[in-house]
Amino acid sequence: MTRPPARTNIAGSSPWEGLVGYSRAVRVGPHVHVAGTTATVLGVAAHPGDPAAQTRVALGIIAGALAQAGAELRHVVRTRIYVTDISQWEAIGRAHGEVFGEIRPAASMVQVSALIDPEHLVEIEADAYVWDESGGP
Template identity: 50%
Template sequence: MVGLTGVRRTFSGAPWESQVGYCRGIRVGDQICITGTAPVAPDGSVFAPGDAYAQAKRCFEIIQQALKDLDADLSCVVRTRMYVTDIHRWAEFGQAHHEFFAEHPPATTMVEVQRLIDPAMLIEIEADAIVVNNNP
């Protein structure tokens, strides 16, 4: 089996990472992929059930930490994908996105999905980043 060299991974400790076999983020060279990130509280429960804005914000905080673990920051993010269970709440999700990315907006997509892994989760977010010129 041949693997990639120079691969770095980070884990958030979410219970599904070890159960399913994935990492929170992976960096290969200057490219970083952050896996679908759900609003998980430090104790493993769903963060802020029913609060679309707070859940989105929590997802971005987890993504921000994963980027930091891989020597990057939010300014490196070039694309986000938001999977939401109620598209009518787009402004609440969008407010959190704006707060984290207003100064360096990435390309983004918001798509309504039927449900996420826990019915109390309203959003899950993926992010792709590229580190340019030793940024951060």
């Protein structure tokens, strides 16, 4: 019987992780799943009212979680972007494109009625697949 790949939980700094019982990211084998990530810095929503800036901060936090899991942004194969105002799609999309323009993961952007903090305008999830340079997992 084949042993399942090891699981690594990556902790972040979100004030909700312990309360809700989740990890910033989880790596199992070559797969890394990054939880919904907002622009929360030191427990406070960064850049209130600016969805593009919040997108950049959230993507920076995601990049840090990926690095802790032994992955890079180039390994991201899927993002999901949750927004509270879809009319801001272009500003949010451009900020996403600043990071993923050449990588071009599969992506979705959907409007939701609210996020956990009313100051949050954007929340992003990411899935990555880490391969070695020879092409294998």
